[in-house]
Structures are given as structure tokens and as C-alpha cells.
Amino acid sequence: MTSADTSIEPWGADTAWHPVSSKLIPVRLISFGISLLPIAFGIAIAWPYLPTWSRIVVIAGFVVGVALRTMMVIRAVRSWGYAERDEDLMVRHGIMVRRLSIVPYGRMQFVDVSAGPLERAFGLATVDLHTAAAASDASVPGLEPGAATRLRDRLAALGRTHSEGL
Amino acid sequence: MSLDWTGEPRRRLHPLTPLLKGVRGFAVVVAAISLQGFAQLGLSSGAVVVLLAVLGALALSWVSWLVTGYHVVNQELRVYEGLVWRRSRAIALARLQSVEVVRPLLARLTGLAELRLEVVGGAKTEAPLAFLTVAEAHILRDRLLAISEQAHAAVATPETTAGPDGAVPQAARPEPPAPEQRLHQVAPRDLLLAQLLTPQALLTPFTLTASMLMFALNPNMSLIGILGAVGAAVGIALQPIRRVIADYGFTVATVPNGLRLRHGLLETRSQTVPAGRVQALAVTWPLLWRPQRWLRCRIDVAGAAGGGDGEQVRGGALLPVAEPETARQVVARVLPGVDLAVVPLTRVPPQARYRAPLRRRVLAAGLGEHAFAVRHGLITHHLILVPYARIQSIRVSQGPWQRALGLATVYADTAGTGIVAAAEHRDLAEARWLAAELTARARQARLADRSR
Numbered sequence: 001m002t003s004a005d006t007s008i009e010p011w012g013a014d015t016a017w018h019p020v021s022s023k024l025i026p027v028r029l030i031s032f033g034i035s036l037l038p039i040a041f042g043i044a045i046a047w048p049y050l051p052t053w054s055r056i057v058v059i060a061g062f063v064v065g066v067a068l069r070t071m072m073v074i075r076a077v078r079s080w081g082y083a084e085r086d087e088d089l090m091v092r093h094g095i096m097v098r099r100l101s102i103v104p105y106g107r108m109q110f111v112d113v114s115a116g117p118l119e120r121a122f123g124l125a126t127v128d129l130h131t132a133a134a135a136s137d138a139s140v141p142g143l144e145p146g147a148a149t150r151l152r153d154r155l156a157a158l159g160r161t162h163s164e165g166l
Numbered sequence: 167m168s169l170d171w172t173g174e175p176r177r178r179l180h181p182l183t184p185l186l187k188g189v190r191g192f193a194v195v196v197a198a199i200s201l202q203g204f205a206q207l208g209l210s211s212g213a214v215v216v217l218l219a220v221l222g223a224l225a226l227s228w229v230s231w232l233v234t235g236y237h238v239v240n241q242e243l244r245v246y247e248g249l250v251w252r253r254s255r256a257i258a259l260a261r262l263q264s265v266e267v268v269r270p271l272l273a274r275l276t277g278l279a280e281l282r283l284e285v286v287g288g289a290k291t292e293a294p295l296a297f298l299t300v301a302e303a304h305i306l307r308d309r310l311l312a313i314s315e316q317a318h319a320a321v322a323t324p325e326t327t328a329g330p331d332g333a334v335p336q337a338a339r340p341e342p343p344a345p346e347q348r349l350h351q352v353a354p355r356d357l358l359l360a361q362l363l364t365p366q367a368l369l370t371p372f373t374l375t376a377s378m379l380m381f382a383l384n385p386n387m388s389l390i391g392i393l394g395a396v397g398a399a400v401g402i403a404l405q406p407i408r409r410v411i412a413d414y415g416f417t418v419a420t421v422p423n424g425l426r427l428r429h430g431l432l433e434t435r436s437q438t439v440p441a442g443r444v445q446a447l448a449v450t451w452p453l454l455w456r457p458q459r460w461l462r463c464r465i466d467v468a469g470a471a472g473g474g475d476g477e478q479v480r481g482g483a484l485l486p487v488a489e490p491e492t493a494r495q496v497v498a499r500v501l502p503g504v505d506l507a508v509v510p511l512t513r514v515p516p517q518a519r520y521r522a523p524l525r526r527r528v529l530a531a532g533l534g535e536h537a538f539a540v541r542h543g544l545i546t547h548h549l550i551l552v553p554y555a556r557i558q559s560i561r562v563s564q565g566p567w568q569r570a571l572g573l574a575t576v577y578a579d580t581a582g583t584g585i586v587a588a589a590e591h592r593d594l595a596e597a598r599w600l601a602a603e604l605t606a607r608a609r610q611a612r613l614a615d616r617s618r
Contacts, residue, residue, distance in 0.1 A: 008562045008574050008594065010602035087609055096566050102605050103559040106612055132286055132468060132581035133558035 008100050009092065017081040017092075023122045024077045024142030030118055032073055036066070072096075082140045082151075087162070089129060089155065091138045103138045106162035107131045111152045115145075127151050176235040176246065183297045184227035186272055188220065195219040236295060241317040243283070243310060245295070260317035261286045263468045265307045266437040269300070274434065279303040283310070286468050286581065311438060315423055318440075346426060349499060350492050352416040352485065356460075360487035361406040363454040373399035413486040418496050425500060427484065437482075442615070443467055444500055445556045445582035447484065449493065449549040460487050465500065466582030482584070501553055503536035509549065510534055511541055515593040517571045522591055531576070531589030533603060536611075538578050540587050552578045552587045555611035560604050562597055576600045578608075 009015065043058060050058065075095050083090040088104040112128035119125060119141075125148035129138040143151060195216060207215060234247045242256045263284040273279055273296075280296035281303050298306065361367060377395035414431035421438065428436040446466040455461070463484040484500065485493055494506040511530035518526045530541040537551045561577040568574060574597035578587040592600060 006569070006572075006594070008564050008597065010598040010605075012598075088605065094563075098564045098569070100562040100601070101559060102561070102601060104605070104609060104612070106609075107558045131558040131579070133579035134583070135561070135577065135579040135586070136559040137561065138559070 008098055009090070011085075015083045015085065015090065017083050020077065020080040020082075020140065020142035021124060021144055021147075022077070023124055023144075024080075025074055027118050027122050027124060027142070028073045028077055029070065032069060077142065080140070080142065084151075084154070089138060091129075091140055099137070101136065101138045103129055103131060103136055104162070105155065105158040107133075107136075108155060108159040111155050111159075113148050113152050127155075129155060174237050174239075176237045178235055179231060179295065180278055180297050180299055180302075181231075182276055182278060184224060184231045186276065186278065186297060187227040187230075188224040189272060192216075192220050192223065195223065238309070238313065241313055257283060257285055258317075259310055259314040262310065262314040262440070263443050264437055264439045265310060266435055267300075267303050267307060268294075268433065268435050269430075270433045273297055281306060284467060307438065311424065311440060314440060346419045346421050349418045349420060349496055350485070350488070351418075352413065352487060354414060356487050357410055357413055357416070359458075360455060360460060361410050363458075364406050364452070365454070366402050367406040368454070370399060370403040373402055409486065413483060416483070416486050418485065420499055427482075429483075429486075439465070439467055442555070444553070445580040446553075446585040446587060447497065447501055447504075447551045448585045449497070449506065449551075450543075451547040453545050455487070459490055461485075461490060461493055462487060463493055463497065464585065466580065466585040468581035468583075497551075501537055501551060504534060504551060504553075506549075509539045509551070511539060514591045515573070515596075517593075518573060518591040520571055521567055521573060526591070529590055531592065531600070533600070533607070538587060538589075538604060538607075540589050542588075542590065550585055550587045552580055552585075553611070554604070554607040555615045556580050556582075557604065557608040557611075560601055560608070562601050564594075573597075576604070578604060 039062075043062065047055070072095065076093070079095050079098075080093040081091070087106075088102050090100065090102050092098070092100045109130050109132055112130065113125050114128065115125040123145060124142050125145055126139060126141040127143055127148050128140075130136070131138075140151070229249055230247065233249050233252075234245075236243060236245045238244075239256075241259050243259060244254060244256050246252070246254045263286060266282040266284075268280045268282055269278070270280070277300055278297035279300045280294055281298060282294045295303075295306075374396075377392070377399050380395055381392055411431045412433075413429050416429040417427070419426045419428070424438050424440045425444075426436060426438045428434065444465045445468055448464045448466070450462045450464070452460075452462065465482045465484045467482055485496060488496070490506070497504055497506050510532040512532055514522070514526050514529045518529070522529060525542070525544050528541060528544055528547060532539045534551075537553045538557070540550045540552075542548055542550075557578050558581055559579045561579065562574055563577070564574040568591065572594045573591045574594050576589045576592060576597050580587070589597075589600060
């Protein structure tokens with residue numbers, strides 16, 4: 001999907017990108033569905049008062065919006081990726097706004113592994129890498145527990161060997 | 167509680183502390199009761215209330231003084247406080263970012279000072295030790311800085327540290343006071359003129375006349391209305407006045423292995439930043455100062471999120487106002503190897519005009535020998551310098567509009583809080599190259615730092 005010309009990653013072809021688990025797609029879709037509930041509720045309340053033509057418009061709009069957003073969610077999950085290089089961890093994600101973070105292991109302050117209720121239900125976890133900079137953003141969601149702990153332990157070990165002050 | 171004492175005994179703050187803090191309480195009480203309250207209570211009973219409140223405040227601060235103590239253990243400063251909720255904090259001096267000796271007006275009259283430490287990871291100023299005598303504060307500051315330097319060196323080269331606890335070298339006794347070498351002092355005249363040349367100061371005559379006119383045209387305006395209008399006018403003028411008072415006599419000096427900034431007319435502050443703790447430096451050219459070619463410099467130190475007393479805006483001034491040549495000399499001392507006169511900058515590519523039609527003339531970025539440089543700001547120009555050795559992480563981002571134009575933005579993140587280094591709207595290929603080059607240079611600089 002990303003040809004060398006339009007990607008924002010340096011070292012484009014040489015990096016081995018790991019995708020996140022595709023089980024993250026239902027997780028994200030369910031949380032999207034939950035966020036839809038208030039809207040659906042609003043429509044349900046307004047329903048008896050709507051003339052027929054506007055019911056069609058509302059339903060059509062709702063369906064199209066949900067369909068578009070679903071596609072976006074699926075593509076957004078597929079866009080997540082991380083790569084462990086010799087000296088740093090790279091994380092990329094996003095489709096509308098593409099983002100890439102390069103975090104050197106030596107700068108790592110601590111690693112978080114977290115899993116919300118939805119993520120847990122699907123057996124997933126999120127690994128967050130924190131540096132002393134608040135703006136650093138290296139968070140990898142949708143990892144299988146095994147992969148998450150492996151990544152955390154690797155990062156912790158690499159952080160120890162590369163550790164530096166500020 | 168007192169079993170874990172190793173080394174020196176715990177020390178108390180200066181005995182006058184409760185009195186000084188009590189006076190603050192007095193002001194708060196008077197403000198809380200307010201004029202109306204006094205009118206209702208009557209003079210004598212009002213005085214009794216105030217007296218009781220002041221006695222209460224004094225007693226409270228006396229108790230808090232009794233239970234507050236500090237001492238240095240190994241490479242930590244430990245601070246104990248609280249009667250009901252006991253708190254003891256251990257501040258790792260290896261993480262010390264800057265030390266400030268603050269002397270509010272009352273403390274100056276009584277020869278006392280407050281010591282404030284900035285530590286990485288602290289959201290606010292850690293452990294303000296208020297109050298100590300000035301001599302004590304200075305000795306403690308020099309000692310903490312010396313320990314911090316040792317500890318920092320030990321962290322940087324872990325092989326040389328002795329293994330088990332106890333073998334850690336006991337911190338050096340206070341050395342003779344560090345000689346200070348003055349680099350520059352801002353002339354009061356320049357400071358005053360510079361603050362007169364701010365939008366707020368220039369607007370003041372207009373806002374004042376406007377409020378006068380309002381009164382003249384509408385004589386039966388209520389007192390509240392007049393006070394409100396005048397208050398607003400004064401409020402606008404207040405910021406430049408505050409700056410003049412805060413930055414009066416601003417002096418930049420170097421001490422062995424660090425930088426010292428002193429300033430203040432009523433409340434004096436003297437901040438010491440150890441070498442290599444400056445995360446980023448920002449140079450600003452305000453529009454109104456351009457005839458004088460004046461500029462302003464700020465530095466960003468990790469953990470120092472403003473003064474903690476709602477002083478967020480000020481950040482860490484390095485030079486409140488300076489001529490280009492002075493700034494060049496000072497910046498060269500703060501960030502060794504950086505020359506303000508020859509910062510390499512390249513502009514954004516032509517297609518950026520569709521994304522930032524006006525700013526494209528200003529936006530620029532470049533890789534200097536020791537620092538990453540970014541320029542932005544249409545009316546007020548800003549130049550931001552981030553030493554490679556202080557870069558924490560690098561980010562690239564590309565919005566949809568940028569993608570259509572083949573642009574991307576590159577960020578260099580530091581542990582600082584106030585200065586953001588973002589090279590906006592670079593050509594995509596250049597952005598990729600910048601990210602790769604920044605990663606490589608940051609790594610080299612880190613390794614050089616470690617072996618130093």
C-alpha cells in the first residue's frame with residue numbers, strides 16, 4: 001500500500017514492520033458501536049415525530065455514516081504497525097493523519113502494559129512506551145498477551161543496556 | 167520514623183519561618199473577610215476575628231515548622247513534613263534539573279531565602295525549602311549541585327560506581343563558594359523601554375482615556391462601572407509592569423559546570439542550571455522591537471513548568487531583552503557550539519504556499535552542527551534550537567492536505583515543557599531525510615554525552 005514515494009517513513013524498505021492483531025478490529029468496532037448508542041437513542045425518540053421522507057434521509061445518512069466509519073476503523077487498525085530496530089522502536093498509525101514515532105531505547109523511562117475490559121475480552125493488550133518527553137507518543141495497541149509481554153520485556157532489557165541520563 | 171538515619175542529622179528550617187508564613191495567612195484572612203465583612207462586624211469585633219485567625223495561622227505554621235525537616239542521605243535530599251498526613255520525600259539528586267534561591271520581599275528584610283528544586287518527572291517545583299538563612303541556602307545549593315554532578319556522572323558511566331549500597335561515595339563537604347563569572351547584565355533602561363514597546367503598554371493610554379471618556383460622557387455611571395473600566399485598563403498594563411519588576415537587573419552568569427540567572431526587584435531569584443540541562447532554547451523577535459533589533463531568549467528545563475504560582479507564561483527567561491551580539495555570546499555559552507549568526511536554515515518547498523500561504527516565507531528548519539533549528543511565527547519570529555543530545559524522540563506526521571501536496575511535519579521532542587520544535591511542511595523526501603538524520607545525530611550526541 002505504501003510505495004516508497006508517498007510513505008513518511010525513512011529507511012522505508014529495510015524495516016520489518018509488525019502489524020497489530022486483526023482482533024483489534026472488533027474491539028474498535030464495538031467501542032464505535034457503543035459511541036453510536038446516544039445517536040441511535042436520539043433517533044428513536046424523534047422517530048414518531050418525523051415525516052416519512054425525513055425518516056428515509058435520517059436512516060440513509062445513518063447507514064452511510066456507519067458504513068464509512070466502519071471502513072475507516074478497519075483501515076485504521078490495519079495502518080498500525082511497529083518495528084524494532086537496533087537502537088529504537090518505530091510506531092506508525094493513522095490514515096487521515098499519518099503519524100510515525102521514533103523512540104530510542106536509551107530514552108525509555110518506563111513501559112506500560114494495559115488492557116481495557118473490551119481488549120481483555122478479545123485477549124489483547126496495549127504496550128505504551130514512555131520517555132521523559134510528554135509529547136513522545138509510542139503506544140502499540142492490539143497485541144496478543146504473549147506478544148505484549150515479550151515486547152515489554154525486550155524493551156525493558158534494551159532500555160537497561162542503552163540507558164542514559166537526560 | 168527516625169530509625170533510617172544514616173549520615174547527618176535531620177535539620178529544621180529557620181525559626182522565623184512560621185512568622186513569615188503566618189504573615190501570608192494574615193493577608194489571606196484580611197482578604198477573605200473583605201471590606202464588607204468588616205463593615206458588618208464592626209471595628210472591634212472585626213479586629214478580634216482577625217487576631218484569632220492570625221493566632222490560629224501562626225500556631226498552625228509553628229506546628230508545621232516543628233514537624234518539617236530535611237537532610238541529605240547518600241545522593242538524595244530527604245524532606246519530611248506534615249503532622250496528620252506525614253510525608254517524607256526522597257529527591258534523587260542525579261535527576262536535579264535546576265536549583266533556585268528565591269527571596270520574597272519579606273524574606274529579604276529578614277535575611278532569609280527559599281530553596282526550590284526542579285526534578286525530572288515532577289509536575290511542579292519539588293520541595294520548596296522555605297525558609298533558610300541566605301548563607302545556609304547558598305551552601306546547601308552548592309552542595310546539592312556538587313552531589314548532583316557526581317551522581318549524574320555515576321549514572322552516565324555505570325561501570326565506575328561501586329556496587330553495594332554504602333560504598334557509594336559520601337557526598338563532598340561544601341566546597342568554597344563557586345566563583346561566578348558574569349556574562350551579561352540587562353540595563354534597566356533597556357528593560358523598561360522594551361516593556362514599553364509591548365502591545366499591552368502601548369494600549370494603556372488608550373484604555374485609560376477610553377474609561378475616562380466613558381465617565382465624562384455618562385456622569386451618572388455607577389462606581390462599580392468606573393472601577394471596572396479603570397481596573398481593566400490597569401489589568402492590561404499590569405503584565406509589562408510585572409515583567410519589569412521580575413526581570414529587573416537580570417544577570418546571566420556562568421558558574422563552574424553551570425549557568426546562573428539572577429533577577430528581580432522586590433522578590434529576587436537566582437536560578438542555577440547545571441550544564442547540559444537546557445532542553446531547548448527559543449529566540450523571539452517581537453514585532454515592536456525590530457527597530458532596535460532586540461530579541462528575547464527563553465530556555466526550557468525539564469520539570470520547570472513555570473514558577474508554580476500561576477506564572478506559566480513566563481517560562482524560563484534567559485535574556486528578557488538583548489541585542490543580537492549579546493544574545494549570540496550568551497547562547498554560545500548556554501549551548502556550546504551554537505552560533506546564532508550562522509544557524510543553517512532552509513525554507514519550505516514552493517508547494518507549501520497552498521498550505522501556509524503567508525507563513526511560508528518564515529517557516530524554515532535546518533540541521534546545525536550541534537542543534538536542530540526551527541523558525542516559525544509570522545509577526546513575531548521565533549527561532550527554536552534543540553541540542554541533538556537532548557532529543558527524546560522524533561515524530562513525523564502528515565495530514566490529508568499535506569499528503570496531497572507531498573509535505574510532512576517533523577517534531578523533535580524534548581523533556582522540556584514549554585518549547586515545541588516542529589519543522590512544519592517540509593518536502594516529503596526531505597522530511598524522511600530529516601527524521602533519519604535527526605535519529606542518527608541524536609544517537610551520536612547521546613553516545614558522546616555518555617563517554618564524556
